[in-house]
Amino acid sequence: MCDLSVILVNYNVKSYLEQALASIQKSLEGLKAEIFVVDNASHDGSVPMVRSRFPGVRLIVNPENAGFAKANNQAIRLASGRHICLINPDTLVREDTFRVCVAYLDAHADVGMVGGKVLNPDGTLQLACRRSFPTPWVAFTKVSGLSALFPKTRLFGRYNLTYLDPEQEADVEAISGSFMVVRKAVIDRVGLLDEQFFMYGEDLDWCYRIHRAGWKIVYLPDTQIVHYKGRSTHEASADALRLFYGAMALFVRKHFGRGFSLLPSWFLLAGIRVRGAVGWMIGLIRKLILPCVDLVFIQGALLLALLIRFGHLRHWMSYRIVDIVYSAVWLLCLAILGLYRRGVFSTSKAVWAVLIGLIFNASFTFFLPQYAYSRQVVLFAGLMNAVFLGGWRLAVRLASRMRWIPFLGTVGRTWLMRRAVILGTDSSAVDLWQRLKTRIASGYEVIGLVALKESDLDGGQPIPVLGTVGDLNRLVRRHQIHEVIFTTEAASYETILSVISMSKDLHIDYKMAPRDLDVLIGKTSVDVIEDIPLLDLDYRIYNPFNRILKRTGDLLFAGIFLILCLPVLVWTVLDPGIRWVSRRISDGQGGFFSLLEIRKKGQPAAGPLQLLPRMWAVFRGRMSLVGADILPYAPGTGGLGFKPGITGLVQFRSSETLDDAEKERMMLYYLKNYSVLLDMEIILRTLFH
Template sequence: MKELSIIIVNYNVRYYIQQALHSICRAVKNIDAEIIVVDNGSGDGSLQLIKREFPSVKLIRNKENAGFAKANNQAIKIAKGKIVALVNPDTLVREDTFNVCLNYLNSHDDVGAVGCKILNPDGSLQLACRRSFPSPWVAFTKIAGLNALFPKSRLFGRYNLTYLDPDKAAEVEAISGSFMVVKKEAIDQAGMLDERFFMYGEDLDWCYRINSAGWKIVYLPDTEIIHYKGQSALEAPFDNLLVFNKAMLLFVKKHMKPGLSLLPQWILILGIWIRSVVSVTVKFISRHFSVIVDFLLLSVSMVISILIRFSPAGRAGDYFSAYKYIIPVYSLLWLLCLAGTSLYRRRSYNISRTIAGVLTGLILNTSLTFFFPQFAYSRQVVLVSALLNLFLLTGWRVILRFLPNVERVPFLKDTVLSFVKKRVVVAGTGKKSREIITKIENRIKKNVKVVGIIAVTEDDFNIPDKEEFPVLGTVYEINRLVKVHKINEIIIPPDVLSYKQILSVVADTRNLNVDIKMVAREMDVLIGRSVVESIDEISFVDIEYKIYFWYNRFLKRMFDLILSLLLLPFSLAVHVYTTLSPDYTIIKTVLKRPVKDVYLKQLSCNGKKNSVIVETLFYILYVFSGKMSFVGIEPDPDATVHTVWFKPGLTTLYRVSEDLSGSAESKQRYNYYYLRNYSLLMDLEILIKSIIP
């Protein structure tokens, strides 16, 4: 039997776990210990790194994120140590940490678990290293801010036990799950972690049950670790706030029985919901900051314009009461015009698009005064508002760029990351990709930060890392990587990704406000209108897929809906006929797509060639329901959830072309061109060519 089993649950924190394992290996040199790492479906090359650099570590690989509690339980079941240590992958332990914890547990028979002093990277104490259970009173003092006002009070400072000396050992109710050293005997009596807690609250629940089983829990400041708090949570593809609040509600319902406290249970539950509402509100404002600011400024400009126009005559008050609904209508129309320039889709702080949106709104709002009497208003007010909008909407964007320490302003951290300094990743781990990064880094204009490299396949993780260019993950998890690392721009060198992979990247990031640029070269397949940016001798072609613009998708859907509605009676008749006729067989098929699979029925004429008219009318029903389109892309028979998806069509650009080679690469090229250069006129042209070759 081993003296110690160290368990680490890893999820996409490759560089943190590398440092953690190095520190742990140094700390267990004189201890009979085993190290078990449970990987929760990481895609950042963590497994390859551990196998290469730490061959003695036992690895358990889960295909998907099973949660912190379940993953730890998997390791506890095979652990051979008399004492088990749960250690987060984003920690650094001191050389004596495990020795100090083991000596204390072995010399105190009544102690079931210990936790050490945990420091933040800046050297400050991480308050969560010692805690009380969140009873209604403790939770109330936290929510009301009383614990912050009176941290040294035993009455108000119980949440994080801030009244205790951080340099003295103390018996506590709970310790942090980022570093817990527990006797196997205590685990056998209290049970393993409750797997209903996915990522938060499982440590509190475990400590509660260890206490209930008669064991003491001790905070031990004789040794310390550094914890880079929340790195695995940042990498998670789900809403951490939602998971946390569910965990807290589960803990309350499980352990805080009604009648056992002076304050009722509902106060604690109410506190959790208040915290949720506040957090969601802050998150919403941060995410839509530019839209909110623009709408407020548009409304303010209308108010100022009315004052300028009617105050000299003493009629401003009358106009405000008579036209109180006009102000939001005009402001919303201006906001829609700004959105129509894709200002809020990608470049929220682009000055030229802001000016274009304001001028378009001026034309639209001026037309209202001519064609819609109910919205008729002073054209002078509209003109003055437009001038004010040009000044205010562009002005705050310019000021933001030059404001010192602006990232410290509430709601503006993400804004600054995307506006003042773009966060860029480069696809590929080869020499060309690294050369591009070097040129970007050497630019005189330092408005770009290279976050890292995106690998093409998992095999690329076997390439030794360059510290300044970390490999963040693969192109197949680009959606998560963009969210986690707040990426604004993806640069793709030539010959690094196939057309299929490029389409996949575009599809997976189309709603994430990210720019995708390809390094330009002669005779490249990227044709059509593009924006070209030069960095030294490297030119980047800005890829914009017109099919994903909201107004193009709206027009396409309306076209499909109207035309299919006209043909719907014939389609329904064909469905009835083919269902009853013995000459036809209906075959169910599944089309893979990134979010949700699409289920269709295919028509087979029992070995004979289907009638083109019958087959076309059969699929009209799916066009009407939105599962297909009159014009779409060539489906990929090898499609996976990582492959680009757009509606399959009754016809495609490839089918009306002269290229009938049938190769997958050729089909992808035509799909690529269609998505980039889509227009309603192109759909009409393809349809006509399909009917009249």
């Protein structure tokens, strides 16, 4: 039996875990101890990092996220220590932390659990490191805000024991699950963590059972840890708020359902639900702020348009339903173009959204004139919306740079803060990350790196590696990423285009940094962050409006062709000399689809018979009329991220001998310069070639 078993439950916080294990190993010097890491199906390379950097750690790898309680119990069952320490992976411990806690438990036989002083990264005290059970009165003071108004009074400050001196040792009812050391004998008596609690509440429930069994729980400020609060739980789920209040309700039903009158139990549950509802409402209000600002400007534009057209506003009240429809169309267009995500204040996107909405609203006016404003009103309103909605976003961006107006500058930087990841894990990516992180006024919040392949996950980087390129869609949603930054040393054009295609439905922006890190290259604008200008990346084929136009053209052309060729289709089915076969074709994004072919007398058919199955693939959305070269599927190959086409720049020049570099340049040209007219030109040249 050893002195101490230290248990960490990890979920996608590799860099924090690495720092935590290093500090824990140093703090355990002089003790007989063992370390367990239970990994809850991380995707960020945590497991290979532990195996390579910390071979002495006992690693348990779960195939899925088992939750905090169940994962800790897995390790507790295997632990051989006299004492068990549960500690979060996003922590740093002092060199004496474990020796102080073990010595205290050995010297105080009546103490069952001890916890140290837990600090935030800025050095302030984390209030959750000592607290009381949520009895009806304690819960009321917390929900009503009395505990925040009168934190130093014993009557109102019991929730987080804020009336106690944080530098004084104290017997408490509960301590934080981020760091707790408990006797193994206590666990044998009261049982393991309750696995009904997936995340949140299990530590409070454990403390309650230990307290009821007659053991003391002590807050010990003689040692301390730093806790980067919320990193693991931030990674775990977007429903963290729901899980938290669900755990609190479970705790109340489990422990206060009996022994208290019906009213206090209902009071606690109602308080928890009210608190959860308030949190949900705050989140909803934050999401609605930008649409509400836009709605005010849209109404202002409509009123001005009516005033210009008629000289009065009497018609406005008569057309309230139409006003709602017009406003809804414009707001929907703004949302589709991603303008209601945090940090997106694109003037050009706002203007595009207004113009697209203007087309729909003008169509509504044309087809239903008896229910709509005049076309002049719609036109005036659309033009003013373009000015207003694009203009106020431009004003916010300019305000963020007005350091001589502190309020405006702070508001602008807060609204414009863009969350970004850097693609690559090589030295250029690390250097770029460090330089962007040191630019306080850059407007960027760089979350971490994204590895190009699995083997790069354990490169010993000093900064977070969130996952691989294959995880990008998940990472973008989980971390609310606005921009992906490429470095040319880490990513080829094929990789860049493949990533853009893979995440084209997420409405994120892309930037690229050349080798000398002087610029980040892209479409039309340059963001200068002191010595790092950032230039946007954009390929016209991925523009939502262009994608709709292209798909609509494919459907119309292919649909008409298939209808006209229906007799030929019937003949191919009835003719015994014709066979339909399929082969795997690369979809341009690393996958494949089955393309049908007609074979006549064992040979591939030509002319219309060759076009028939390909047009069916176009109609189904597997191919396009104009696209990339049709290539057989080979495992492990990527692509430039757009569909193969019946024709295209490469196919049109198939009689020439083109090497791979020339083909890539032609496809890049098509991606950057795509338009409906370019597609029509390629189709016409193919027909008359």
